[in-house]
Amino acid sequence: xxxxxxxxxxxxxxxxxxxxxxxxxxxxxxxxxxxxxxxxxxxxxxxxxxxxxxxxxxxxxxxxxxxxxxxxxxxxxxxxxxxxxxxxxxxxxxxxxxxxxxxxxxxxxxxxxxxxxxxxxxxxxxxxxxxxxxxxxxxxxxxxxxxxxxxxxxxxxxxxxxxxxxxxxxxxxxxxxxxxxxxxxxxxxxxxxxxxxxxxxxxxxxxxxxxxxxxxxxxxxxxxxxxxxxxxxxxxxxxxxxxxxxxxxxxxxxxxxxxxxxxxxxxxxxxxxxxxxxxxxxxxxxxxxxxxxxxxxxxxxxxxxxxxxxxxxxxxxxxxxxxxxxxxxxxxxxxxxxxxxxxxxxxxxxxxxxxxxxxxxxxxxxxxxxxxxxxxxxxxxxxxxxxxxxxxxxxxxxxxxxxxxxxxxxxxxxxxxxxxxxxxxxxxxxxxxxxxxxxxxxxxxxxxxxxxxxxxxxxxxxxxxxxxx
Amino acid sequence: xxxxxxxxxxxxxxxxxxxxxxxxxxxxxxxxxxxxxxxxxxxxxxxxxxxxxxxxxxxxxxxxxxxxxxxxxxxxxxxxxxxxxxxxxxxxxxxxxxxxxxxxxxxxxxxxxxxxxxxxxxxxxxxxxxxxxxxxxxxxxxxxxxxxxxxxxxxxxxxxxxxxxxxxxxxxxxxxxxxxxxxxxxxxxxxxxxxxxxxxxxxxxxxxxxxxxxxxxxxxxxxxxxxxxxxxxxxxxxxxxxxxxxxxxxxxxxxxxxxxxxxxxxxxxxxxxxxxxxx
Numbered sequence: 001x002x003x004x005x006x007x008x009x010x011x012x013x014x015x016x017x018x019x020x021x022x023x024x025x026x027x028x029x030x031x032x033x034x035x036x037x038x039x040x041x042x043x044x045x046x047x048x049x050x051x052x053x054x055x056x057x058x059x060x061x062x063x064x065x066x067x068x069x070x071x072x073x074x075x076x077x078x079x080x081x082x083x084x085x086x087x088x089x090x091x092x093x094x095x096x097x098x099x100x101x102x103x104x105x106x107x108x109x110x111x112x113x114x115x116x117x118x119x120x121x122x123x124x125x126x127x128x129x130x131x132x133x134x135x136x137x138x139x140x141x142x143x144x145x146x147x148x149x150x151x152x153x154x155x156x157x158x159x160x161x162x163x164x165x166x167x168x169x170x171x172x173x174x175x176x177x178x179x180x181x182x183x184x185x186x187x188x189x190x191x192x193x194x195x196x197x198x199x200x201x202x203x204x205x206x207x208x209x210x211x212x213x214x215x216x217x218x219x220x221x222x223x224x225x226x227x228x229x230x231x232x233x234x235x236x237x238x239x240x241x242x243x244x245x246x247x248x249x250x251x252x253x254x255x256x257x258x259x260x261x262x263x264x265x266x267x268x269x270x271x272x273x274x275x276x277x278x279x280x281x282x283x284x285x286x287x288x289x290x291x292x293x294x295x296x297x298x299x300x301x302x303x304x305x306x307x308x309x310x311x312x313x314x315x316x317x318x319x320x321x322x323x324x325x326x327x328x329x330x331x332x333x334x335x336x337x338x339x340x341x342x343x344x345x346x347x348x349x350x351x352x353x354x355x356x357x358x359x360x361x362x363x364x365x366x367x368x369x370x371x372x373x374x375x376x377x378x379x380x381x382x383x384x385x386x387x388x389x390x391x392x393x394x395x396x397x398x399x400x401x402x403x404x405x406x407x408x409x410x411x412x413x414x415x416x417x418x419x420x421x422x423x424x425x426x427x428x429x430x431x432x433x434x435x436x437x438x439x440x441x442x443x444x445x446x447x448x449x450x451x452x453x454x455x456x457x458x459x460x461x462x463x464x465x466x467x468x469x
Numbered sequence: 470x471x472x473x474x475x476x477x478x479x480x481x482x483x484x485x486x487x488x489x490x491x492x493x494x495x496x497x498x499x500x501x502x503x504x505x506x507x508x509x510x511x512x513x514x515x516x517x518x519x520x521x522x523x524x525x526x527x528x529x530x531x532x533x534x535x536x537x538x539x540x541x542x543x544x545x546x547x548x549x550x551x552x553x554x555x556x557x558x559x560x561x562x563x564x565x566x567x568x569x570x571x572x573x574x575x576x577x578x579x580x581x582x583x584x585x586x587x588x589x590x591x592x593x594x595x596x597x598x599x600x601x602x603x604x605x606x607x608x609x610x611x612x613x614x615x616x617x618x619x620x621x622x623x624x625x626x627x628x629x630x631x632x633x634x635x636x637x638x639x640x641x642x643x644x645x646x647x648x649x650x651x652x653x654x655x656x657x658x659x660x661x662x663x664x665x666x667x668x669x670x671x672x673x674x675x676x677x678x679x680x681x682x683x684x685x686x687x688x689x690x691x692x693x694x695x696x697x698x699x700x701x702x703x704x705x706x707x708x709x710x711x712x713x714x715x716x717x718x719x720x721x722x723x724x725x726x727x728x729x730x731x732x733x734x735x736x737x738x739x740x741x742x743x744x745x746x747x748x
């Protein structure tokens with residue numbers, strides 16, 4: 001029975017204390033004793049700055065937005081006053097500052113930063129929290145969009161994992177801009193760390209609690225995003241804060257494929273699949289990232305600079321694309337092809353098709369007049385062994401004067417690329433004269449580009465699909 | 470509300486602790502005799518369910534209430550009660566009642582409710598259970614009692630003693646009540662107890678009553694927080710007439726807590742370590 005042990009240990013403590021008082025002998029502290037090096041003062045601002053506290057406004061903010069107000073307080077004789085500027089205020093476009101104690105404090109005995117606040121009007125503070133020290137911000141915590149009202153109300157910002165805060169410098173920070181262009185004033189009082197005992201039921205999350213999948217290549221790095229910690233408060237509401245990566249312990253199911261460090265930085269180091277997960281304070285975080293590393297990636301050759309009038313781009317990062325309805329129409333019931341324009345490798349957008357039999361990109365809103373153009377360019381990378389008899393047929397479809405599919409005025413033509421002209425895991429750049437698309441009687445209302453393999457080739461990457469002259 | 474009486478007296482589970490606390494009380498409260506109450510201590514065990522056998526709680530000890538009752542068991546509750554292990558099971562010495570969010574026979578939630586009706590019924594005595602509550606808006610765990618004639622007369626004529634009720638949105642607030650003719654539902658005679666700096670869903674707590682002629686004393690852990698007597702009720706005192714039986718359940722929604730919302734996490738579990746009665 002835990003309860004009784006507690007009682008007895010308290011009695012023992014009391015008795016020990018009495019004995020100690022009675023005996024009263026003085027001794028040197030043993031060499032084994034290590035004193036905590038950092039104070040654990042919970043006060044940030046009660047009726048004035050707590051010991052060691054500093055005020056450091058953000059660059060670009062209204063530097064004098066913060067003042068100590070002795071006319072307004074929730075308790076005691078003063079409060080923190082924040083004057084959020086109007087839009088266009090020459091003294092600064094927003095109010096924002098950090099309040100560090102650069103001596104560092106041991107906050108492991110508390111479970112939340114709490115304060116009372118009120119404002120001249122109901123408002124939403126963009127960001128407010130602690131852990132910002134103008135340094136590594138290793139244990140940054142941010143409550144986004146905190147709603148405040150015109151009456152003094154207590155707010156609770158939970159600590160994601162107090163055990164991490166053995167030497168925390170960033171005791172408080174905030175950043176707030178005008179509301180609909182208008183400035184206003186809010187006050188904060190009794191700002192302190194507390195051990196409420198009612199901050200419970202943690203539910204950490206990464207990737208905002210979603211199980212995500214990403215196809216990538218060796219050498220590509222990314223970062224775990226959407227890091228939050230949620231607690232249920234005594235009021236019954238869930239309070240969610242954004243938590244810095246260092247609160248989490250990340251892991252990868254296969255470190256030969258992807259590694260993740262304590263800052264949540266993911267490095268892809270091999271080919272295969274690895275799942276990135278995390279825990280916070282021993283609780284598994286919701287959400288994950290499954291990385292499918294396709295191996296080494298080389299981008300397709302960058303297209304040359306061209307005048308806008310010399311190119312009609314359907315898919316490229318080098319030119320401005322015309323409006324495209326889709327890069328995969330998922331034409332039922334015969335199409336098996338999956339995928340589309342959903343790869344982005346360091347800003348390079350790439351189309352990936354799997355289970356290819358045929359697939360169309362469509363650009364009929366409006367249709368494209370490629371009459372002045374002479375060639376179709378496309379880069380294709382086949383991501384599998386190419387067998388004899390494999391092919392990709394490229395077909396162009398013109399919707400005719402009615403600019404709509406059907407109606408008896410459509411025409412189409414195709415060019416077949418033999419497998420021998422393609423390469424496994426390497427880009428092949430094709431420049432096909434538009435006159436080679438026999439059967440295409442007009443290209444003044446082009447609306448479709450098909451890739452057809454009849455399942456001879458199932459996985460391809462496509463980039464830089466455009467007409468030019 | 471008799472705030473002055475709160476915290477003044479301690480009910481002890483074991484006698485040696487009582488001596489200790491008596492001393493504490495003497496020191497702490499000295500001659501403040503105005504708040505003294507008589508606490509009857511019942512020590513002869515008459516019912517004991519320790520939930521020591523894994524699996525479904527035995528029908529030799531418990532009845533299962535199944536379905537949605539009439540109008541959500543009289544309270545517009547949203548759950549469908551089942552006897553499936555998904556909703557009720559014993560594991561590692563603990564009864565687990567699980568409220569799930571799922572479509573089931575027209576209801577949006579499932580849970581469980583068990584009673585000792587016609588199996589164990591007793592007038593007067595001490596009734597206590599060690600419980601960890603579920604949490605979240607709309608959750609409504611309860612450890613309570615109804616008069617044995619609950620099927621023969623229309624509620625609240627049978628009487629109801631709520632030893633523990635918690636609104637999931639108030640995880641630190643325990644509610645202890647009696648219901649009877651003229652003082653039922655929203656008009657019940659009730660008292661809240663705030664577990665300051667702690668919550669009922671993060672650890673086990675002992676919830677109990679000591680019930681005797683013309684009184685029901687409510688305690689949680691070692692704190693007696695309420696006494697309800699005929700003077701307190703705004704109608705006929707009906708708790709000296711018949712034996713009562715025990716009920717354990719987790720409701721979802723209903724008039725007491727209101728509906729669950731987007732913050733409510735499912736599944737939710739109520740853990741019961743034991744239920745004991747003494748006379």
